[in-house]
Amino acid sequence: xxxxxxxxxxxxxxEGQNVTLSCEQNLNHDAMYWYRQDPGQGLRLxxxxxxxxxxxxxxxxxxxxxxxxxxxxxPLTVTSAQKNPTAFYLCASSRVDVETQxxxxxxxxxxx
Amino acid sequence: xxxxxxxxxxxxxxxxALVLLRCNYSSSVPPYLFWYVQYPNKGLQLLLKYTSxxxxxxxxxxxxxxxxxSETSFHLTKPSAHxxxxxxxxxxxxxxxxxxxxxxxxxxxxxxxxx
Numbered sequence: 001x002x003x004x005x006x007x008x009x010x011x012x013x014x015e016g017q018n019v020t021l022s023c024e025q026n027l028n029h030d031a032m033y034w035y036r037q038d039p040g041q042g043l044r045l046x047x048x049x050x051x052x053x054x055x056x057x058x059x060x061x062x063x064x065x066x067x068x069x070x071x072x073x074x075p076l077t078v079t080s081a082q083k084n085p086t087a088f089y090l091c092a093s094s095r096v097d098v099e100t101q102x103x104x105x106x107x108x109x110x111x112x
Numbered sequence: 113x114x115x116x117x118x119x120x121x122x123x124x125x126x127x128x129a130l131v132l133l134r135c136n137y138s139s140s141v142p143p144y145l146f147w148y149v150q151y152p153n154k155g156l157q158l159l160l161k162y163t164s165x166x167x168x169x170x171x172x173x174x175x176x177x178x179x180x181x182s183e184t185s186f187h188l189t190k191p192s193a194h195x196x197x198x199x200x201x202x203x204x205x206x207x208x209x210x211x212x213x214x215x216x217x218x219x220x221x222x223x224x225x226x227x
Contacts, residue, residue, distance in 0.1 A: 004155075041219060042202065042217045043202065045214055099206040099215070100146070102158070104155050106154065
């Protein structure tokens with residue numbers, strides 16, 4: 001089955017802790033994206049990457065970091081600098097030559 | 113810069129009634145437009161997309177949307193609502209003519225279907 005997987009489904013963060021959300025795709029897509037979803041706010045872009053070893057900040061990158069060492073993987077780290085991390089995080093991917101993005105099932109991050 | 117406005121954060125219809133979810137966009141270039149659906153605690157699923165071919169676009173689950181350039185609109189419709197249509201719907205715009213590009217999403221419309 002081709003698709004995008006995100007893990008874990010639920011993640012709990014303690015004060016001052018960095019946590020990493022996993023996103024893997026087997027669609028052979030070059031571009032990958034991370035979005036944050038808050039109730040009533042729609043989706044806001046955190047980071048995106050169009051090619052391995054390169055990525056760009058989105059609209060709300062502060063307090064987050066990413067890496068893109070492999071085409072299939074685009075992990076997101078929520079650092080302790082992100083003071084309001086509670087949200088639903090969605091990963092997406094697309095081919096470079098088309099705009100349609102395909103989404104993973106999401107990770108819900110909660111603060112203890 | 114692109115932007116999307118979805119009119120009505122909540123829409124409620126009766127089963128069998130017409131579904132109309134409104135989306136207006138702003139784009140400095142000819143846009144690509146999308147509708148996605150999200151069921152609770154799930155990712156987004158593509159319903160349909162407009163890429164400058166036909167102005168009336170048919171999607172999955174009986175949904176369709178019409179691109180109206182003069183009104184800068186891309187409203188989503190379904191003739192007869194089903195209980196399984198209850199979900200949140202997002203309109204999105206991309207300004208790209210090809211090549212991956214950021215999507216700008218509206219804030220979503222939550223659809224309730226009453227029996």
